[in-house]
Amino acid sequence: MALTFDDGPWPGSTRAILKILQDNGIKATFFEIGQQAKGMPDLSRDVANAGMELGNHSETHPLNLGRLSATGVSNQITMAQYAITKASGQAPKVFRPPGGNTTPAMYPVLAKLGLRWVQWDIDTEDWKRPSADNIVSRVVRNVRPGAVVLMHDGGGDRSHTVAALPQIIKQLKAMGYSFVTINQLSTLPHTMG
Numbered sequence: 001m002a003l004t005f006d007d008g009p010w011p012g013s014t015r016a017i018l019k020i021l022q023d024n025g026i027k028a029t030f031f032e033i034g035q036q037a038k039g040m041p042d043l044s045r046d047v048a049n050a051g052m053e054l055g056n057h058s059e060t061h062p063l064n065l066g067r068l069s070a071t072g073v074s075n076q077i078t079m080a081q082y083a084i085t086k087a088s089g090q091a092p093k094v095f096r097p098p099g100g101n102t103t104p105a106m107y108p109v110l111a112k113l114g115l116r117w118v119q120w121d122i123d124t125e126d127w128k129r130p131s132a133d134n135i136v137s138r139v140v141r142n143v144r145p146g147a148v149v150l151m152h153d154g155g156g157d158r159s160h161t162v163a164a165l166p167q168i169i170k171q172l173k174a175m176g177y178s179f180v181t182i183n184q185l186s187t188l189p190h191t192m193g
Contacts, residue, residue: 001147001177002185003028003168004120006057006096007154009036009043014153016162018050024169026179031057031096032088034080036154041087048088053181056080056092056115061155066103073105081113094118094182118182120150126161127152135164140171146185 003021008014008030021028030047032054037044048054059079062068068076077095085091095115097106102117110117122142124135139149149168151161169179 001143001145001149001172002180002182003149003151004031004055004096004118004182005029005151005153006031007036007061007152008032009040009047010154010158011040011043013158013162014043014047017153017158017165018047018052020162020165020169021052022050024166026169027051027053027181027184028179029053029055029094029182030153031055031094032080032084032092033057033061033154034059034083037080037084037087044084044087045089048090053094053183054084054088054090054092055094055096055118055182056084057096058098059083061098063099063101065097065099065101065106068103068105070105073103074109077106077109077113077115081115096120116186118148121147122149124149124151124161124164126158126164127155129157129160132160132163132167135160136167136171139164139168140175143172143175143177145177148182148185
């Protein structure tokens, strides 16, 4: 299964999440916002240097991606690709549209940049700041082989996500799950959701 974190890099929470993952020997995928990576290149580089996979999550996180012009969509994806690659030294190979909102205009841009579009199977809704127990429960109740879990390391106070992560890891390990990046997940024999 794959743990994913959106909207970073973010002061405090990205580093806390990274430490938990490293302490547990786990790889995950971080879908970064271009402007965030530009503003915190050292943090973006630390995530990459820790062996995590970086994904493109657009330049400014427009939830109305489908309402942008084809040029606007192209700019959002292309600018983020450049910013994340420059900040981290790792070129993303996957793209997650903000809010999961897709548009036909994104597909030619993804093809041109060699990016694969990725959604999720389990939405923890941690951006609403539910309790850590609630986040853990959503993951454990809904997990299945090959699942992609959506959490956030950026976009605000992520203390509940940080608090939930060690329990998620502990419980899923006890259930026999192992953790991989999105690209590693796509090479395993299963169907991605």
